[in-house]
Amino acid sequence: MSSEQSWKKFFVEGLYHLRCQDIDKALESFNRAISVANDTSYVPYDSRAFAYEKQNRLKDALRDAEKTIDIAPEQWHGYLRSARLLAALGQTDDALWTCSLALERLGDGTEHEARRRELTDLREHLEAQTTKCPVSGMPVELLLAIFQLSRNPVVISHVCHQWREIVLSQPTLWRSLVLTAPAEKALLKSRYQGAGGSRDLRGLLATLRELDWTEIKECHMEGVGAESFFSTLNDGTTFLHQHLETLSISCERPYGVIVGREYIELSWENLRAFSVINGGCYWEQLSTSMRHLTSFEYKLESAPGIFIGFHSFLEANPGQEKPVIASADKPYPGRPRAPVPLTLAHLRHLELTGVVPFRVERGNSSLPSLQILRMTRLKGAASMLTEFVKDEGTPFAELVELSARTCALGSEILSAVLLQAPKLEILICTGDVVNAAVEFLTKRPCWAHIKDPASEDPTPILTILPILCPALSVLDLSQSADLKTGPVMRMVKERIALAGSWDGGRYHLPGEDGDRGISCIQALKVDQCPHIEEDMLPWFQKNVNV
Template structure:
């Protein structure tokens, strides 16, 4: 019978040569012939590991530990095998046991074990991070928190309820099991009758918003709403459908329900008007009111009963004969924050009907922040001077045919101090009145002047000239003068389609507001120990510049502008115009 050492020697030779199965056979034969079991199994475990038989390798490594528990090699082999099998806790434990048994004079073995432990810890952390990324955290959230998350998403876009219900089974169960998610019913041309039935079932007849789009025409769908209690309704939109037939078809949409709404949006398909609330309605709780192409014939009663409005929008409404009633509506709603008016004609001197209280000369709107006026002839000049708006943040005027001199004078006398955004589009204005308003706009952050001629050059000159200086800022000027500028908070400037924009003034304006220019100005003032009663406001660098359609801006200055300003747009011609010119 062959000696076990012969088979053992042959096995180690096969192992070094990469013939792992031959090595396993030789080690098994050596073990069968009664050799040193601990040494043979230790080598056979290494061969098993090479061919991927981790269970067999672990079995041999465990036997080695049982036979020689005081030696570290068996523990080290087990640690590597557990590591390879992604059992990191067991691998870490085996490394610790091996380190306890490594003799002090075997530094190389200890270093190898320490390196193995680091690899195990890194692999375990990588697995943990991957598990966190792929974990289904939503399933662990309390239902109340999940419901709140969905509610916040649906506040922005109610149609997301369908998307959320299709993500996974748990989401679907949550969405379908929460009636409040289905409280918004929008009816258009797409199967409105079936939609009413489905939404009624899922919302359990508790609707918070109802919208009838202009594409809606199926009157049979309205019959499905006959017996729906609408006392929970807070938003009602009728966009293009005739209101009177609608109110007649939905009996529960009563005047009391309309009076308790939070938001009312009405867009008439024809010019005749109609009342919205009954004469005996004590109070209207509306906060958001939007009318398009009509005004109610009882606007005076509405004005008397509305005191909670925060937003009013009128578009193409025949208010010429009811303008005093509209002014009374403004006067009765001091909490108004947003006012949007478009395509309105106004009388020169509005008067309330006889027997009604007179309007104040100036209507106080202490929290009004945003005013938008578009496509009007003289509205900005006739309305805004009658308003006291100490909190005005944004004024946007577009397509105003009458010159905005009166409006700019009103702005300069007060509201400009709090203004952060001013936009004038296709609206003529006297340069001197505009620059006077800009001088008072110390908090202005965004300025938009587009499709105007003879205005932008003067505006740029104002913005490029330090306060008290006689000419625009140039390199080499006294740095201290750069500390005080007009509109120091300005960060966004849009002068699109203004043919008089000059590149030299653009460069001077941008340079004046660069951080290095302001730092040099501060250093110069400090070096001269300049004492000031009122320190200058911090000058902000320009963050965006739009000069589309400005032919006088030479292309050679664009690289410098783009290096100095994070966002620059300069499109000379649209593709269609360029193609036509070619």
């Protein structure tokens, strides 16, 4: 007898016991059928769920109904039973969602009319319950205030009919404009292909011009010429771009969209966040129209960046807090020397990949508030850090994270940075300097050069610390072929010993009133480090939390 014949034999026995109202024996037969069938059919699971439901074992029945869905996701059986069980268990939202899925799979055939009626009645009952919940009785003004905090009207509109009516009637909730491309995708919605493309845009623009754009704060575009679109949309009295606070532009191929080449008279006076992925930028032109950015992201995949005039763009936006710049690690044309000193007093987070997009020389670039510095495959990383270390305008006293992935730094410059970073909590380092870095982090006591942030005197103060970078708690040394087990163990031990000493490794930083205590290593990552001895991993797991 084949396995299929065997499970069907037990399955038929179970159906016989069900008809005889002997649920326990029916369950025994269904259990044997499931064991033999080995998940080749959803039928025994669906029948066992029915038997569990007869015994009011709802959670067991729901588990089998969900297994039915796993085995046969295109069948309606598991969804219908799950919807009924979820409703009985009080899981209203999940029951409503499962009702919709069951109705989709039942289709329009007349043979399922009774089941469709059952699901429709169940859905109406559940929707009536949601409208009776306490939050639905709140005044519309309070609901609207809550909805505005969520910043996602699309999701909210799917909760219930009442919320959908409120969301659709409130234009202040709709603050984002999303224009997608390439044209093959966008044509389904707007027939827009960008400049020189489809002529069917006129009807869309005529409709868009009638809307109130003053509440639109975010715009995300894929493969669309932003400037051309906004210039066409503006009718002389309505200027969409003037109200935008966030603008992101992306395309699939490098330089698929050029920003700043045309319509440079557009003024982005309220724009605070600007992102360009795989697009080209005319930095000189943008520096005349974008002057209030706090967040800036520029990424080019598999292509070198062209940064002519980039220094002027940075100079025009001194309030930047988080620039992220990534391009292929190839030389790019036109790398001019910085004409005037550049100070980004508010910059706290800097990410660079590929090449340094501006000339860093002593005295011409200052980042006094830098807290997070991330570098990946950055050419010129060592020379950039060298100039920052020498420059009095870029102290590392506030630095809490330093990441240098696949960067040729050299032990001397890394040591110089660490000596100026007493608040460093996260260090990510790969390459040939990792052993030296670990040795530095073991030094105790340590004389560090730290600038007093409360003092106007830029001269660093020679400060004694119990160990280098005493606040360090996260260390990632992954993909380091030369990393040895011994130095890492000594570094972890030294910090544990200092933290457990009678004074907890207390120390004082210039400009601070109280003392600090040394931190142990809380997270250590040594993936793909072949010289880390496997038999020492239990020791690390015992002494390091993560």
